[in-house]
Amino acid sequence: MIRVLSVASECAPLVKTGGLADVVGALPAAIAANGVEMRTLLPGYPAVLEALGKAETIAEYDDLFGGSATVLAAKAGGLDLLVIKAAHLYERPGSIYLGPDGKDWPDNPERFAALSKVASDIGTAGADGWVPDVLHGHDWQAGLMMEYLPDDGRPATVLTIHNIAFHGLAGAEKIADLGLDPLRFTPDGYEYWGKVSALKAGLMRADRLTTVSKTYAAELMRPEFGMGLDGVMRARRDVLRGILNGIDDTIWNPEADPLITPYKTLKGKPANTAALRAELGLPAAEGPLCVVVSRLTEQKGLDLLLQALPTLLERGGQLALLGSGEPSLEAAFRAATRDPNVAVHIGYDEALSHRMMAGGDAILVPSRFEPCGLTQLYGLRYGTVPLVALTGGLADTVINASPAALARGVATGVQFAPVTADALRVALDDLCDLHADPARWRQLQKNGMKHPVGWDQSASAYAALYSEVLGR
């Protein structure tokens, strides 16, 4: 039995802003069969505290970055949780990362330093007699854990990069407040261009690094994708692994999804498509109903989709988008609904995302970079053909409908490169050609539905990594 403490800033179903939460929420159950006992350490945001049933206080802090705090042990959402209850850090309304002005909470460095500090304390002293063998942190919010751990008697450490774009920077004037060793404020330590980088702290010192696809692991070592940390990634390439995310198929399973009209075979899909069109006010159409479920940010390449959209509409296709994010993209997509074949829902809506996945013919993911990506995996599972950029996890999970792949009957979707509006136009055209050939289209859908997108392989890979880092 290997004991692992997973340390993260979000965790589905309790609190989620993106794919990180899905992974953190699904991994403990997925990996239990591999002889790994995983507990999850989370900040006590209001949504987390409300979900806790009976909780037991297992540790107390008089002063955790500016106020008193306790650590609670509880079960919720099928997870074995340790939760940091610290009103001054986490009990505030709104987004877990952003204040009402849409900017990072000014005390984010302290908020997630606290998460890292408590993780390091549990890693050394245990939690009520439970001592983890491995501390597994996720993204920059867990990075400083590697600095807080003592040099001697450290547990083994793993850091997973879900997105290297977020560095967790803080001004150098915070070094003392954050309880960091000033002697390690160097290029070999946690210093990054004169600032404290929580992510770099983790990248430099974790025993093993992982990211969420093999292609993204390779991309991270290149300047175009490394976001200024490609040199660090090259220096640590020996400990870097790519392990693909899976999807939680207790939540994403078209055969038993309570949020849709469930279907075992493709025969059941048209009813969902008709219902989605009716819900969104879209007319019947000859071409494919393409869906997007996404944060609206530069990363996701949806500005390219706006440019290429006329190609889809000219071919009789339709677009249904669910997302929120940058105001300029929200406004541009709202404006695109001038065309009756475009429907846009600005906001975050878990239930609608299921109905879109079940009702769509195709799912579009034109990301400029994508560490793994989950929505193309949902698409595969639901017979909703993915059209994706050839990058990161999108490259690793979709088999492009090239003439060779079509001839061999293995294609699952359409990929395009380079990630430009022109290449996307060509790909949308190809998608419409494929859709117009019902036998081919059905083959793509069926291949996708058979493609393994669950956790089995990846859970084994994480378990093997823990054994390796423990020298077992």
Ligand code: ADP
């Ligand atoms: P990222 O983590 O970069 O946002 P992923 O594809 O890895 O991208 O994960 C995004 C997750 O968030 C998916 O589970 C997706 O369904 C969900 N999601 C994104 N935007 C929305 C939205 N507006 N409404 C509902 N779910 C959303």
